[in-house]
Structures are given as structure tokens and as C-alpha cells.
């Protein structure tokens with residue numbers, strides 16, 4: 285398992301992912317690396333020569349990491365202009381020059397291009413009303429992630445993989461079944477658990493009413509979600 289640590293370094297935040305160092309500019313109202321981001325990061329191995337799509341790049345962290353792990357080409361997309369600007373600046377700061385940043389929703393910015401690996405940490409917080417764009421996954425939390433899964437087979441080369449975390453509040457079994465239905469071969473490769481943050485604590489009664497949501501209480505009585513990391517292969 286790859287070790288990850290982070291610290292403040294002047295005005296920057298510095299992450300060490302194994303032997304890779306990434307520095308990010310904080311405070312740009314952009315999604316900064318979270319438990320889900322780091323769960324993906326610790327499962328990325330050498331990517332020598334690979335072509336990668338980082339869907340919903342946020343700060344650009346996973347795109348920069350992919351570049352530093354040897355990817356030949358990285359396409360990083362987001363619907364947020366602000367996120368893309370921040371990600372571009374972070375990429376420059378880290379000397380990651382082979383990232384192509386593109387604005388647009390889900391697969392729109394890549395047309396019919398295909399990749400060896402698609403990485404996506406989709407917005408998955410379920411809520412009837414909109415939340416800040418980078419966390420809202422629609423009423424059941426699956427709106428974006430289902431589009432990502434359904435479009436994956438036509439954007440992956442044979443033997444290519446989709447790596448995506450799924451939060452237990454949106455129904456892990458349902459997403460697994462969808463991956464199989466679209467012809468991918470999924471397997472769970474890692475997981476983490478985490479206490480609900482402020483937004484989810486506010487939404488807890490709504491979450492309790494969702495038929496597929498699953499969470500547990502830890503020893504301190506805090507509600508916690510599970511996050512399962514899937515690797516889904518295009519055979």
C-alpha cells in the first residue's frame with residue numbers, strides 16, 4: 285500500500301504519495317483532495333506510457349499524480365471553469381506539462397477518444413436540492429456516476445480500466461450491477477470509512493429514507509459512510 289502524507293509548506297499544501305511530491309495552492313474554492321481522492325491515489329501504480337482521462341479533476345491532483353507516475357498523456361476535464369483554472373495553475377507549479385485541460389460535462393469534452401485508464405471521483409452526495417457543484421450527486425447521489433459508468437466502455441480501450449470510488453450512501457451493489465450490465469468486469473480493490481461531515485449530518489434524515497443507502501455508527505456514536513474503490517475492466 286502506498287503511504288500518503290500531507291503538510292503545509294508556506295502558502296502551499298504539500299502531499300507525498302509514495303515517492304511523488306505534489307504541491308497545491310489552497311483556498312481557490314475548488315475541491316481539494318479528500319479521503320476519496322487519496323483512496324484513488326494510493327491505488328495508482330506506475331502508469332508508464334498510458335493515456336489517462338481524469339474526469340472532474342477539481343484541483344488537478346489526480347491528473348498531476350498520473351503525469352508524475354509516467355502517463356504519456358493526461359486529459360483532465362471539469363464542468364467548473366474555476367476548477368480548471370486552479371488545476372492548470374497547480375499543474376504548472378508541479379511541472380506537469382502533458383495535461384490537456386478541457387471544460388465540459390462528463391464525456392462531452394473527449395468526443396469519441398479512448399483511454400487506457402479513466403479515473404473519476406464523482407460528486408455523490410445525495411440531496412433533493414442542489415449542493416455546491418462539486419459534491420452534489422442528484423437526489424439519489426448517482427446522477428453523475430451512472431453517466432460515467434454507462435459511457436466508460438466506449439471510452440476505454442480493450443483491457444482499459446475505470447477506477448472510481450462509490451460511497452455506501454448511493455448503493456454500492458447497484459453501481460456494481462450497473463458496471464456489469466454495461467459489460468465491464470468490476471472488482472472492489474480498496475475501501476475506507478469516514479464519519480459524516482457537516483453537510484451529511486444535516487441531511488441524515490433524508491439519507492435514512494433512501495432505499496439503497498447504507499451507513500453505520502462507530503464506537504463514538506458517529507454515523508459513518510464506507511467508500512468502496514472499484515476497478516472495472518473493459519475486457
Ligand SMILES: C[S@@+](CC[C@H](N)C(=O)[O-])C[C@H]1O[C@@H](n2cnc3c(N)ncnc32)[C@H](O)[C@@H]1O
Nearest residue numbers: 315317321340341342362363364389390405418
Ligand atoms: C468530488 S470532486 C473530485 C475532484 C478531484 N477529482 C478529486 O478527487 O480531488 C468532483 C469534481 O467533479 C466536477 N464535476 C461535477 N459535475 C461534473 C460533470 N457533470 N462533468 C465533469 N465534472 C463534473 C466538480 O466540479 C468537481 O471538481
